[in-house]
Amino acid sequence: DAGVIQSPRHEVTEMGQEVTLRCKPISGHNSLFWYRQTMMRGLELLIYFNNNVPIDDSGMPEDRFSAKMPNASFSTLKIQPSEPRDSAVYFCASSLASGTGGNQPQHFGDGTRLSIL
Amino acid sequence: GDSVTQMEGPVTLSEEACLTINCTYTATGYPSLFWYVQYPGEGLQLLLKATKADDKGSNKGFEATYRKETTSFHLEKGSVQVSDSAVYFCALSPNQAGTALIFGKGTTLSVSS
Numbered sequence: 103d104a105g106v107i108q109s110p111r112h113e114v115t116e117m118g119q120e121v122t123l124r125c126k127p128i129s130g131h132n133s134l135f136w137y138r139q140t141m142m143r144g145l146e147l148l149i150y151f152n153n154n155v156p157i158d159d160s161g162m163p164e165d166r167f168s169a170k171m172p173n174a175s176f177s178t179l180k181i182q183p184s185e186p187r188d189s190a191v192y193f194c195a196s197s198l199a200s201g202t203g204g205n206q207p208q209h210f211g212d213g214t215r216l217s218i219l
Numbered sequence: 220g221d222s223v224t225q226m227e228g229p230v231t232l233s234e235e236a237c238l239t240i241n242c243t244y245t246a247t248g249y250p251s252l253f254w255y256v257q258y259p260g261e262g263l264q265l266l267l268k269a270t271k272a273d274d275k276g277s278n279k280g281f282e283a284t285y286r287k288e289t290t291s292f293h294l295e296k297g298s299v300q301v302s303d304s305a306v307y308f309c310a311l312s313p314n315q316a317g318t319a320l321i322f323g324k325g326t327t328l329s330v331s332s
Contacts (some may be wrong), residue, residue, distance in 0.1 A: 106262075135319060144324045145263075145308070158319065164229055193262055199318075208320055210262035 104128070106211035108194050114217045120182040125216045126175055127196030135208060136169055136179050137193040145193075150178065152199055184218045191215050221246040225309045225323035232299055232330050240294040240326045242283075242309035251312040252276075252285055252292040253320070256304045266294075266307070297328045 108127040115121055127134050135150040147161040151171045159169070166185070171177040181188055195208040226241040249305045254267065255263040267276030272287035281296045292309060309323040 145322050147319055147322075150319050195263075207265045207268060208263075210255075210264070212260075212262045 106191075106194055106196050106209050108211035108214050110214060111212065112215045112217075114219065115184060116219050117185055117199070117216075118183045120180065121184045121188075121218075122217060123179040123192050123194075123213060123216070125177045125179070125194030126196070127177070128209055129175070131197045131198050131209070132174070132195035133197045133208075134171060134177050135195040135197075137195065138190045139193060139213070140190045148179070186218045189216055189218050220312055220322050221250065221313055223285070223309050223311050223321055223323040225307075225326055227259075228247070228253075228327040229297040230326060230328045234332050235298045235331055236330075238294070238296040238299045238303075238328065240307055240328070242292045242294065244290050244292065244309075244311050244325060245309055246313065248314045249287075250314055252283070252307055253312065254283055254292070254294050255308040255322075256305045256312060257308065257325070261310060272313070299328070301332050304328055304330045311315045 106128055108219050109124045123203045133152050136148040138148055146161055148161045149169045150157055154171045166182055169179045191213045193213045195210045197208040198206045222245045233265040241320050253268045254266040256266045257263045267278040267291055269285035275284045283294045285292055298331050306325045306327050309324045310320045312320050
């Protein structure tokens, strides 16, 4: 079975440019999560969606960050304009949220390593 | 609010040594508990889980027991290998559908031969 698929795996761009990260969750999963990982701050939850609807975006650093989930099989995380401090590994994860309470484990993609010069 | 605290690393061991990584949690209700592992250059992978008190999760020689009385979920392995070198994350899932996991800060394990 295909896992969570992220693209690109690596992105290097100059500050000020727009960056778009993409994620395809596991088929049938109804929750999708975007994380950022850095040495300084560790693993941070940016935003998550249930059934394509954003539930909690309190982790999004600032207005330069935006995320969308137009359908159950695709999500994007966009940074515009990008800054050097946005350099990090960005992970997407998906899970099946049980309607009877409790959550199934999250499955992570391999991440996008973003470098802003 | 709910939170997870795990021991800070790095933890450095020789091959075949015993491993314990401590994890404690604060939560309302009855959360599910997880250990994830992250190998270099990869995403997090589920290592084991426990969904109720006294459950023991196990996988690849690792074990952790859900202890409600001590609010702990310590990760243990009797004999580590070099291939176990990775970052280990303890995580909590509130018992409420559609909520995000709460992760600890991660513990780096380095095993030398």
